[in-house]
Amino acid sequence: MIRGDSRKKLIPPTQLSVKAGFVVYSPQDEEKKIILLNEGELVALDPKVNNKVVFKIRPGNLVGVGSLLEREPIRYVFQASVDSSITVINDECMESELKSLPVWLLAVIKAISARTRRINESIRSAKTANPLAGLATFCKFFKKDEFLQTKALLQEFSWLTKTPMPTASEALKTLIRRKLVVFQGDSSCLTIPNPYLLGIFSDYQKAKDLDKPWHPFNLTLQQKRILVLLSTLENGTSKDATAWIAFFKERNLEISVADWLQMQQFEWFTERANHLLSLDLEKISYFETALKYEQNIKGTVK
Amino acid sequence: MNIEEGKILCMQGDHPHSFYIVKKGTLVASFKDEQNEIQTKNLGPGSTFGEMSLVEGEPLEYTVRAEEDCEIEVIPQSLYHEAMEEQPLWMQSVLSFLTKRNHIAQENKRKKEFITTFPSLLFILSKSSDKLIYLKNIKNELKNFSSLSSLETYKLLLILQDFRLIRLQAETLTIENENLINLLYETLRHRAIYKSASHNILSIIEQAILTAFVKAAGEKGEHQPNGFVAVKTTDLAAQTKHSMHGMSLTMRSLETLLQKRLLQASPETSTKINDVAGLENIEKFSADFDKILNLLELNRIYPQLDKKLVVSG
Numbered sequence: 001m002i003r004g005d006s007r008k009k010l011i012p013p014t015q016l017s018v019k020a021g022f023v024v025y026s027p028q029d030e031e032k033k034i035i036l037l038n039e040g041e042l043v044a045l046d047p048k049v050n051n052k053v054v055f056k057i058r059p060g061n062l063v064g065v066g067s068l069l070e071r072e073p074i075r076y077v078f079q080a081s082v083d084s085s086i087t088v089i090n091d092e093c094m095e096s097e098l099k100s101l102p103v104w105l106l107a108v109i110k111a112i113s114a115r116t117r118r119i120n121e122s123i124r125s126a127k128t129a130n131p132l133a134g135l136a137t138f139c140k141f142f143k144k145d146e147f148l149q150t151k152a153l154l155q156e157f158s159w160l161t162k163t164p165m166p167t168a169s170e171a172l173k174t175l176i177r178r179k180l181v182v183f184q185g186d187s188s189c190l191t192i193p194n195p196y197l198l199g200i201f202s203d204y205q206k207a208k209d210l211d212k213p214w215h216p217f218n219l220t221l222q223q224k225r226i227l228v229l230l231s232t233l234e235n236g237t238s239k240d241a242t243a244w245i246a247f248f249k250e251r252n253l254e255i256s257v258a259d260w261l262q263m264q265q266f267e268w269f270t271e272r273a274n275h276l277l278s279l280d281l282e283k284i285s286y287f288e289t290a291l292k293y294e295q296n297i298k299g300t301v302k
Numbered sequence: 303m304n305i306e307e308g309k310i311l312c313m314q315g316d317h318p319h320s321f322y323i324v325k326k327g328t329l330v331a332s333f334k335d336e337q338n339e340i341q342t343k344n345l346g347p348g349s350t351f352g353e354m355s356l357v358e359g360e361p362l363e364y365t366v367r368a369e370e371d372c373e374i375e376v377i378p379q380s381l382y383h384e385a386m387e388e389q390p391l392w393m394q395s396v397l398s399f400l401t402k403r404n405h406i407a408q409e410n411k412r413k414k415e416f417i418t419t420f421p422s423l424l425f426i427l428s429k430s431s432d433k434l435i436y437l438k439n440i441k442n443e444l445k446n447f448s449s450l451s452s453l454e455t456y457k458l459l460l461i462l463q464d465f466r467l468i469r470l471q472a473e474t475l476t477i478e479n480e481n482l483i484n485l486l487y488e489t490l491r492h493r494a495i496y497k498s499a500s501h502n503i504l505s506i507i508e509q510a511i512l513t514a515f516v517k518a519a520g521e522k523g524e525h526q527p528n529g530f531v532a533v534k535t536t537d538l539a540a541q542t543k544h545s546m547h548g549m550s551l552t553m554r555s556l557e558t559l560l561q562k563r564l565l566q567a568s569p570e571t572s573t574k575i576n577d578v579a580g581l582e583n584i585e586k587f588s589a590d591f592d593k594i595l596n597l598l599e600l601n602r603i604y605p606q607l608d609k610k611l612v613v614s615g
Contacts, residue, residue, distance in 0.1 A: 065396055102385055111350050119411050
């Protein structure tokens with residue numbers, strides 16, 4: 001076990017007695033420090049609101065931890081409201097203390113700080129990891145060929161998802177290039193020719209983000225032929241697995257058990273009672289639409 | 303300690319009260335996120351985890367499995383307490399401050415996610431073409447806008463149910479008032495984007511007159527072919543006086559309602575106060591009755607909304 005250094009090199013914190021009214025820490029202070037209140041009382045004053053008292057600090061509490069450890073700016077002026085006794089821990093003191101800690105304890109402190117930083121960053125960051133998929137999803141809710149104001153649409157998307165406007169604009173340009181969204185006249189208005197396709201595009205983007213194969217673009221030739229055949233049937237047509245395989249065979253579309261098992265993942269059929277598999281034409285249409293607009297979805301459309 | 307390839311070191315939800323430092327090899331941490339989806343991340347040499355388990359005794363967030371033979375340093379809570387006793391008091395205060403700050407950040411994140419997801423939920427509902435929607439579908443669509451958990455999403459839906467905008471069933475919800483959902487969404491959108499109150503938010507006087515209009519229309523209103531309901535000026539004035547504790551109906555108090563075309567005067571009159579003839583020249587007022595009812599309901603709900611979101615969140 002690594003135990004850290006001897007405590008001989010420690011720089012001790014400074015003990016101070018301060019009179020009422022003494023400012024112990026203010027946003028103007030260049031030196032970063034932690035103030036531990038031993039006795040008395042401190043008040044936090046907001047300099048932006050005529051030094052209004054925001055809160056009081058009681059003995060045993062600290063101020064300036066974020067400022068010293070995370071270099072965060074301090075917002076308030078901390079002033080002694082009565083004669084008080086404080087401990088001041090400055091950079092050198094903290095550094096010498098941290099150096100004396102066991103390595104693992106230092107790692108614990110760093111891990112907790114990093115964790116808080118990550119949470120705070122995630123509060124500020126956009127809600128959609130992939131703005132392109134996010135904007136596509138958002139656009140799919142609008143009616144086909146409805147005239148929409150470009151700026152208003154982007155503002156609304158940005159508000160709902162906290163995506164910065166420049167990022168949202170870039171995502172829109174990508175949708176325009178793929179002809180999934182069309183500008184009308186100048187770029188102040190736009191229409192969505194096929195909102196359903198935007199939903200499919202969003203799914204494709206998400207699969208790409210997860211590095212997962214996206215079924216519609218991974219069909220074998222035989223599976224594509226079966227897709228076409230299934231699209232001619234009535235929704236809800238039901239057979240058991242053996243009957244479906246035989247049905248394909250009768251139409252010269254012989255498939256292996258492995259092929260059949262793979263097709264189960266496509267969700268073309270939903271399971272019903274008595275082991276019956278019922279055809280889901282909505283899912284078939286999803287695959288067909290994806291294949292029809294493959295170039296738009298992949299971004300190879302001219 | 304050494305851990306063989308494929309072995310599980312700890313499970314999500316365990317309370318090992320320990321901190322782990324990866325010395326050699328790679329482990330895979332997998333965890334279910336707020337939406338029950340499995341996420342993974344690799345933990346290579348130098349990676350650490352379990353800090354909140356060590357300091358606060360919190361359950362582990364990951365299930366950790368060795369991807370290859372690994373060497374791990376495990377710090378038990380007893381060693382942590384022993385080490386902290388050797389530290390100056392202020393260092394213990396610093397650590398306690400850091401953990402407290404972490405809890406505050408987590409709580410802030412959860413609350414903020416809850417509040418900011420509300421408009422997204424309204425957006426999805428306002429765009430729905432069906433009145434009966436599966437909760438599963440709503441949650442799936444909402445995933446595109448938010449990482450709110452299913453439980454928290456349900457809490458948001460309960461708020462909408464309290465406002466009688468939807469009705470929740472076991473696996474579905476029914477939209478009770480789609481126009482009001484739209485109005486509420488548009489009002490929130492306007493506030494967020496234009497940083498000002500939407501014209502749907504009415505003054506107290508406007509609300510009082512429209513409430514009087516609704517009452518008068520209920521008692522003596524005439525249905526018009528365009529779907530509007532008309533109320534005689536004398537009836538509206540009497541009802542206003544009754545509802546507004548003796549206050550008289552004047553053209554000045556009606557001005558903004560006429561400008562917003564929420565009320566229409568017959569015979570039609572200018573909406574500029576200086577141009578208008580007196581109230582005695584107007585025979586009746588008409589309005590889209592459903593729209594007025596929705597606006598009044600919006601103005602009842604809206605002031606309660608922020609508080610309700612904060613309290614429920």
